[in-house]
Structures are given as structure tokens and as C-alpha cells.
Amino acid sequence: MASLMQSRLPINQDLMLMQKGMLMRKVRSKCWKKLRYFRLQDDGMTVWHARQEGGNAKPTFSISDVETVREGHESELLRSLAEEFPLERGFTIIFHGRRANLDLVANSVEEAEVWKRGLWHLMDFVNGMDQQERLDQWLSDWFQRGDKNQDGRMSFQEVQRLLHLMNVEMDQEYAFHLFQTADTSHSGTLEGEEFVDFYKALTKRAEVQELFENFSADGQKLTLLEFVDFLREEQKEGERAPDLALELIDRYEPSESGKLRHVLSMDGFLSYLCSKDGDIFKPTCLPIYQDMTQPLNNYYINSSHNTYLVGDQLYGQSSVEGYIRALKRGCRCVEVDIWDGPSGEPIVYHGHTLTSRIPFKDVVATVAQYAFQTSEYPVILSLENHCSWEQQQVMACHLTEILGEQLLSTTLDGLLPTQLPSPEELRRKILVKGKKLRTLEEDLEEEEEEELESELEGEQEADPEPEAQLESEPQELSPRSKDKKKEKKSKPILCPSLSALVVYLKSVSFHSFTHSREHYRFYETSSFSETKAKSLIKEAGNEFVQHNAWQLSRVYPSGLRTDSSNYNPQELWNAGCQMVAMNVQTAGLEMDICDGLFRQNGGCGYVLKPDFLRDAQSSFHPERPVSPFRAQTLLIQVISGQQLPKEDMSKERSIVDPLVRVEIFGVRPDTTRQETSYVENNGFNPYWGQTLCFRVLVPELALLRFVVKDYNWKSRNDFIGQYTLPWTCMQQGYRHIHLLSKDGTSLHPASIFVHINIREGLEGDEC
Structure with a gap:
């Protein structure tokens, strides 16, 4: 099996050395540093480790799990051990999702370079793989697991064990028949291509074959016209169907003759259905x-709470890694809790708790480096400032010096704005959200006065006589100047240099919607605890909607969520709240919903709110929505599943009993769920063929979550995989839903096959 990948993978000197294996130090903490023997397997796609060379090895990671590789000096942990190990010998492997980083220290700089170069080379190869190559890699991984004695061959006994691992419950006689058919070399074992043939026999898709034959006159191919009919009638592609059919045949038909004749074979048809x-x-x-040219208040903004934490709120680790992960997943608003630190340097941690501490300047440097790697739209630093006047000055200095041109420190054009700027106008800018001593108007007025004073000083230097006259005749101080003198005598709680860096996002206390309308400006923003925000939605939902149409709101999790759990962001988005802050380090339903909304629009972290949430005179009430003219009916036929993983890989003998639950999150009347029955002992190719029906009043706010569960009456079903997306981004017709793990990482090739039909209004008896 390894030969399949090796035939495509250009092997170089680094990979050959990695395949021989190397002894390296695995580092988990300052105290936990252990030698392990790491080796790249012959397939070139998986790394295994053992306690020593020749020892009992086990899988460590697959190359497809790796997001990036960092140098030693970029690792907080390795930097803390710099006196013990030279940083040039260390490197960090970063994985997709929330999996912990792997810090390694090689025996020499040269060996570290071999692994870094080799991993980069393999990652480039994986990123360039097409659908078939990804499937080959997946098969190769399974072959490695099933090949117990690692001889590159699979006996029938090993195949039986592998079938259990792959969630296949099969009659032993039938399995042996497929095994013998695939064993063309008659060796009593399966090698590379033979194993692929065995897998193909296992994964025949009868439901796709039937669909293909419904549109194919001869059952062998789809002509161009037949394929156009399918795209028009089933996939609802409309006028673009003829041009799209040609494109898709060219993209997915494996045979060159088929492409030339503009026909689609069964293999090509299946390849299209499984594709993007x-x-x-x-x-x-x-x-x-x-x-992206509307004011900031018109967008939902992907926001993180206590971004520095990678664990719980009481004892968890504070780390710049929290900022890196949040920014790389598209967060555009990150939170920084700053307290006085030793040696005059402010520190970041969850105050009055046992969470660890990190220097504020390290957080700012991390934001500067990672702010715009995923999205070019503005990043908001939400400062929770608990520092003394002196350390606030240090904060202002770090923000100004480290962020440089990225920091927005005055209005875009130097003039007083009439509305918030747009994400487009603020591209590659970092904005500070926090308390401010004065209004923006006063700041700009003072800037004008300072400019005028500097001009006058310039004139006075050219003409010394008037200056002498000014000295001899003391002027009466204006009330404002007196105030300024008072300011100098008694230091304000907030340092003026830090206050000046807050431009469009001045934090103000919320009293009531009437108070906000009468006393606040559009650039002033209020924060609400989840409890306060939810009660306001119930008491005055329409007023909250109108408030959020002209001013930004930030909502944060309750202080009782010490385990870093999350609330459901949907009900807050329903009222138009823009910055609904999440504990992004915690996977689960709530983060699935958040990821689902921000999956659209390039994952840029900004999503335009529906028009009825952008209108300051809106009549919309999130608790009592009235919009039947936009209502829709959704019919989902859940057809089949493919290669569903086990919830717990340690249960070798247990085969899953999968069911599919479809959940809708939106306004309260739309929030509901339905599920199929479960299929017993089949996670490999379960078939349901059941239709679920939903009626939705406000589709513009609805999100769909498809979740696959392993039926278990004791534990109320175990999670297998999920996928969440906005209603407005859903395609109709026969579609595959490619499942994600709890962590939001791909479970390729696990999927479910469905048929989607959306009808306008609430008509019909289907529900």
C-alpha cells in the first residue's frame, strides 16, 4: 500500500533520513522532557514513535493533521528552556483544530533542519493532492493500522481486524469471497493495488448507481443532455446548467475519451457528487x-472571550498560542485582560485566579504577526485594563511601537465621522476598544488646537518681539485650560496616551436603550453579560434590534462558566448583537454554530447582518418574528452514510449504530430538530432513506447542523461527526455533507449523502 503514495511522492535526502528514524526529545513542560525515537513510515505520510530504536512503535500523527511547523524561537515552551537546549535544535509541530502542539528538540541543528524541511515538503505535497490522492492516503493510513506485523501484506485475519476498525460488520464468508477476488496474485495476502480493489468492492454505492441509471438511457454513461437534465431538475442549477455540465465533465470524468465525447461515466458521476x-x-x-463597504455595526464580527486562555478560567494556561489560534481561525475581536506586572511590565491573565501569566508586549507582538494571515479585515483589541497609570503608559508605548502602521490611532481622514467606517476602509488595521477620557470630538478639537499652536510657535520664532510681549502680559486662562491644569495636578485613572489610542470603539456603561439614544454616540460601544443580554431580548427585543442597528454591542459569557463552556450565540445574533464573544478553545455545539456562521464570506470574520437587523426603525422582534412572506419549507431526504469513524477508536470490537440528527438554529419558533432511526452495526455504508421536513419563518437567520450519532440508549447517543452551515448557503439537490470532528477538523472521507428541496412559503402537507 505504501508504494501507492511513494510512486507519487518525490523522495529526497531529508525524507530518506526521516524514514531511517531519529532520536529526539519530546517536551511537554519544563519538567517533562523524554527521549523518543521518531520515524517517518514507508508510506511517507505518517510518523510513528517508539521509546527507543526498534521498540514497539505506535502512530504519532499523519502529515494531513499538520497545519504548520514553527522554529524553536517561536515556541513559548522551548524559549523557557533556552538555557538547557539551543533554540536552533528545537521546532514545534502545529496541528489542525485544538490538538496540543508537539515540541521537539533534535540532537543537532542539522537533524532539526532535516525534519523541518522534510515536513514542509510533505505538507506542500498533501496540500496539492486531489480527491483521489487524498483517498489513497486515507487507505494507506488504514493499511498501516491493519498490517499488524508491518510486512507490507495483509492476511485475511488482519483484514478481519481492519474491518472492525473501519466500522464494517460483514458476513465472514462474504468477506472471504471479496478477499479472494482481490487477491489476484494468489498469495493468500493483499498488497497495495489488491487492497485498493478490495476497498472498492466494499464501497460500491448502490444508491448512486440507481440515481445514475434514472438519468442514463443505456445505464453506462450520461450524455451531455442527460447530465444537463440532472443538473437542471435535481440540482436546481437553472440557466447555468449547460455550461456547468461541460465544466464538470471536463473536471471529473476520468477517461480522456469521455471528456472528448462530453459524456460522464459512473466513476465521473460519483467523483462529481463527492467533490466541492x-x-x-x-x-x-x-x-x-x-x-464589505457598510459601517462596522452592520456586521456580525467573529469574537473571542479571554483569548489568552487555552484551558479553564481558574487554573488554565495563559498563552500567546490562544491568540495565534483565534486569529488563524478568523477571529477579528480578541480580548486582553491586563494587570500590573513585575519590573514595570504589564501582564495578561485572568485576574484573581491561578491562571498563568504572559507579558502584554508578547501578546501585542503576536497580534502584530498573526492579525492578517487569515483575513485582511480589521482586528479589534478589546482591552480589559486593570493597570496603574504608570503601566498604562507602558501599554500605550508597546501598542504604538510594536503595531506601528497597523495601529489605528486617529480617524481615517482626521475629520469627525458621521458613522463607523467599513471593514473595507479598515483593511489591515488594528483598532483598540476600551475606555476613553473624552469624546472623539474633543480629541480632534485638541489635535486642531495643537496644530494651530505649533503653527503660531513657528511664526513667533520668526518674529521674536510679539513673543516677548506675550511673556510680559500674562493672559487669563480659559476654563478649558484650567481643567487641563487640574488634570496634570491630579492624575486621572486612565492614562491619556492610552486613552488617545481608542478611536472608534469607546467602551461605555449601558443603562437603558433610552439613555444610550439620548447620551451616547455611534462610536461608543457597550458590553453585556450573556444573562443581561438575554433578559433584554425578552423584555425589549425590538429596542435591542434598533440599538444594534446604530451602535456596536459586545456580549461575553457568564462569569460562572469557569470551565470555559459556551452559550448559544444564535439568540444574540437574532437581536443583531455584533461581537458575541466565545471561548474558542472549547469545542462543542455552540462553537459549531459559531464556525457555521463564519464559514461563509471567505472565512474573513465579518458577515453582513440581514437587512431587517440593519434598520434603525426596524419592527423586527427576535422573540416574536412576523415575516411569513419570507418563510420557507425544507425537505431533507437523508439517504446514506460513508466511512463513518468510531467515536472511540479503542473499542475495536464495537461497530457503530449510526443515526442522523438535523438541527435548526434560528429565531425561537424555528429552533427545532428531527432525526432518523438508527442503522444497526454499520458505520461503513449505512442506508436510511428517510425524509425530514422543516418549516422556517426567518431563513435569513437560520443555521443547519447535521450531526451523526452512534445510538446508545445509556449515554443518549455518542457523537461521531457534524457539519454546520447557514441556511442561505445551502445548495439544493443530491449533495454530500463532509463531516467534521468535535474539533472542527476534517473526518475525510466520512460523509452523509442527502437530497435537499427548498420551497417558498409554508405550503404543502409534507410536514
């Missing part, structure tokens, strides 16, 4: 497709 074009998520919603 056959995905449930509309391709047009994947890039930035929304208007």
Missing part, C-alpha cells in the same frame, strides 16, 4: 461575496 461542486455548501458563498 457536489457539496451542500454553495461555492458562491465560499469567497468574500458580501458588500
Whole structure:
């Protein structure tokens, strides 16, 4: 099996050395540093480790799990051990999702370079793989697991064990028949291509074959016209169907003769259905497709709470890694809690708790480095400032010096704005959100006065006589100047240099919606605890909607969530709240919903709110929505599942009993869920063929979450995989839903196959 990948992978000197294996130190903490023997397997795609060379090895990671590799000096942990190990010998492997980083120290700088170069080379190869190559890699991983004695061959006994690992419950006689058919060399074992043939026999898709034959006159191919009919009638592609059919045949038909004749074989048809074009998520919603020139208050903004924490709120670790992960996943608003630190340097941690501490300047440097790697739209630093006047000055100095041109320290044009700027106008800018001593108007007025004074000083230097006259005749101080003198005598709680860096996002206390309308300006923003925000939605939902149409709101999790759990952001988005802050380090339903909303629009961290949430005179009430003219009916036929993983890989003998639950999150009347029955002992190719029906009043706010569970009456079902997306980004027709793990990482090739039909209004008896 390894030969399949090796035939495509250009092997170089680094990879050959990695395949021989190397002894390196695995580092988990200042106290935990142990030697391990790491070796790249012959497939070139998986790394295994053992306690020593020749020892009992076990899988460590697959190359497809790796997001990036960092130098030693970029690791907080390795930097803390710099006196013990030279940083040039260390490197860090960063994984997709929330998996902990792997810090390694090689025996020499040269060996560290071999692994870094080799991993980069393999990552480039994986990122360039097509659908078939990804499937080959997945098969190769399974082959490695099933090949117990690592001889590159699979006996029938090993195949039986592998079938259990792969969630296949099969009659032993039938399995042996497939095994013998695939064993063309008659060796009593399966090698590379033979194993692939065995897998293909296992994964025949009868439901896709039937669909193909429904549109194919001869059952062998789809002509161009037949494929156009399918795209028009089933996939609802409309006028673009003829051009799209040609594109898709050219993209997915494996045979050159088929491409030339503009026909699609069964293999090509299946390849299309499993591709991005056959995905449930509309391709047009994947890039930035929304208007990005509207004021900031018109957007939902991907926001993080206590971003520095990678664990719980009481004892968890504070780390710049929290900022790196949040920014790389598209967060545009990150929170920084700053307290007085030793040696005059402010520190970041969760105050009055046992969470660890990190220097504020390290956080600022991390934000400067990672702010715009995922998205070019503005990043908001939400400062929770608990520092003394002196250390606030240090904060202002770090922000100014480290962020440089990235920091927005005055209005875009130097003039007083009439509305918040847009994400487009603020591209690659970092904004400070925090308390401010004065209004923006007063700041700009003072800037004008300072400019005028400097001009006058220039004139006076040219003409010394008037200056002498001014000295001899003391002027009466204006009331404002007197105030300034008073300010100098008694230091304000807030340092003026830090206050000046807050421009468009001045934090103000919330009293009531009437008070905000009468006393606050559009650039002033209030924060609400989840409890306060939810009660306001119930008491005055429409007023909250109108408030959020002209002013930004930030909502944060309750202080009782010491385990870093999350609330459901949906009910706060329903009222138009823009910055609904999440504990992004904690996976689960709530983060699935958050990731689902921000999956669209290029994952840029900004999503335009529906028009009825952008209108300051809106009549919309999130608790009592009235919009039947926009209502829709959704019919989902859940057809089948493919290669579903086990919830717990340690249960070798247990085969899953999968069911599919479809959950809708939106306004309260729309929030509901339905599920299929479960299929017993089949996670490999379960078939349901059940139709679920939903009626939705406000589709513009609805999100769908498809979740696959392993039926278990004791534990109320165990999670297998999920996928969440906005209703407005859903494609109709026969679609595959490619499942994600609890962590939000791909479970390729696990998927469910569905048929989607959306009808306008609430008509019909289907529900």
C-alpha cells in the first residue's frame, strides 16, 4: 500500500533520513522532557514513535493533521528552556483544530533542519493532492493500522481486524469471497493495488448507481443532455446548467475519451457528487461575496472571550498560542485582560485566579504577526485594563511601537465621522476598544488646537518681539485650560496616551436603550453579560434590534462558566448583537454554530447582518418574528452514510449504530430538530432513506447542523461527526455533507449523502 503514495511522492535526502528514524526529545513542560525515537513510515505520510530504536512503535500523527511547523524561537515552551537546549535544535509541530502542539528538540541543528524541511515538503505535497490522492492516503493510513506485523501484506485475519476498525460488520464468508477476488496474485495476502480493489468492492454505492441509471438511457454513461437534465431538475442549477455540465465533465470524468465525447461515466458521476461542486455548501458563498463597504455595526464580527486562555478560567494556561489560534481561525475581536506586572511590565491573565501569566508586549507582538494571515479585515483589541497609570503608559508605548502602521490611532481622514467606517476602509488595521477620557470630538478639537499652536510657535520664532510681549502680559486662562491644569495636578485613572489610542470603539456603561439614544454616540460601544443580554431580548427585543442597528454591542459569557463552556450565540445574533464573544478553545455545539456562521464570506470574520437587523426603525422582534412572506419549507431526504469513524477508536470490537440528527438554529419558533432511526452495526455504508421536513419563518437567520450519532440508549447517543452551515448557503439537490470532528477538523472521507428541496412559503402537507 505504501508504494501507492511513494510512486507519487518525490523522495529526497531529508525524507530518506526521516524514514531511517531519529532520536529526539519530546517536551511537554519544563519538567517533562523524554527521549523518543521518531520515524517517518514507508508510506511517507505518517510518523510513528517508539521509546527507543526498534521498540514497539505506535502512530504519532499523519502529515494531513499538520497545519504548520514553527522554529524553536517561536515556541513559548522551548524559549523557557533556552538555557538547557539551543533554540536552533528545537521546532514545534502545529496541528489542525485544538490538538496540543508537539515540541521537539533534535540532537543537532542539522537533524532539526532535516525534519523541518522534510515536513514542509510533505505538507506542500498533501496540500496539492486531489480527491483521489487524498483517498489513497486515507487507505494507506488504514493499511498501516491493519498490517499488524508491518510486512507490507495483509492476511485475511488482519483484514478481519481492519474491518472492525473501519466500522464494517460483514458476513465472514462474504468477506472471504471479496478477499479472494482481490487477491489476484494468489498469495493468500493483499498488497497495495489488491487492497485498493478490495476497498472498492466494499464501497460500491448502490444508491448512486440507481440515481445514475434514472438519468442514463443505456445505464453506462450520461450524455451531455442527460447530465444537463440532472443538473437542471435535481440540482436546481437553472440557466447555468449547460455550461456547468461541460465544466464538470471536463473536471471529473476520468477517461480522456469521455471528456472528448462530453459524456460522464459512473466513476465521473460519483467523483462529481463527492467533490466541492457536489457539496451542500454553495461555492458562491465560499469567497468574500458580501458588500464589505457598510459601517462596522452592520456586521456580525467573529469574537473571542479571554483569548489568552487555552484551558479553564481558574487554573488554565495563559498563552500567546490562544491568540495565534483565534486569529488563524478568523477571529477579528480578541480580548486582553491586563494587570500590573513585575519590573514595570504589564501582564495578561485572568485576574484573581491561578491562571498563568504572559507579558502584554508578547501578546501585542503576536497580534502584530498573526492579525492578517487569515483575513485582511480589521482586528479589534478589546482591552480589559486593570493597570496603574504608570503601566498604562507602558501599554500605550508597546501598542504604538510594536503595531506601528497597523495601529489605528486617529480617524481615517482626521475629520469627525458621521458613522463607523467599513471593514473595507479598515483593511489591515488594528483598532483598540476600551475606555476613553473624552469624546472623539474633543480629541480632534485638541489635535486642531495643537496644530494651530505649533503653527503660531513657528511664526513667533520668526518674529521674536510679539513673543516677548506675550511673556510680559500674562493672559487669563480659559476654563478649558484650567481643567487641563487640574488634570496634570491630579492624575486621572486612565492614562491619556492610552486613552488617545481608542478611536472608534469607546467602551461605555449601558443603562437603558433610552439613555444610550439620548447620551451616547455611534462610536461608543457597550458590553453585556450573556444573562443581561438575554433578559433584554425578552423584555425589549425590538429596542435591542434598533440599538444594534446604530451602535456596536459586545456580549461575553457568564462569569460562572469557569470551565470555559459556551452559550448559544444564535439568540444574540437574532437581536443583531455584533461581537458575541466565545471561548474558542472549547469545542462543542455552540462553537459549531459559531464556525457555521463564519464559514461563509471567505472565512474573513465579518458577515453582513440581514437587512431587517440593519434598520434603525426596524419592527423586527427576535422573540416574536412576523415575516411569513419570507418563510420557507425544507425537505431533507437523508439517504446514506460513508466511512463513518468510531467515536472511540479503542473499542475495536464495537461497530457503530449510526443515526442522523438535523438541527435548526434560528429565531425561537424555528429552533427545532428531527432525526432518523438508527442503522444497526454499520458505520461503513449505512442506508436510511428517510425524509425530514422543516418549516422556517426567518431563513435569513437560520443555521443547519447535521450531526451523526452512534445510538446508545445509556449515554443518549455518542457523537461521531457534524457539519454546520447557514441556511442561505445551502445548495439544493443530491449533495454530500463532509463531516467534521468535535474539533472542527476534517473526518475525510466520512460523509452523509442527502437530497435537499427548498420551497417558498409554508405550503404543502409534507410536514
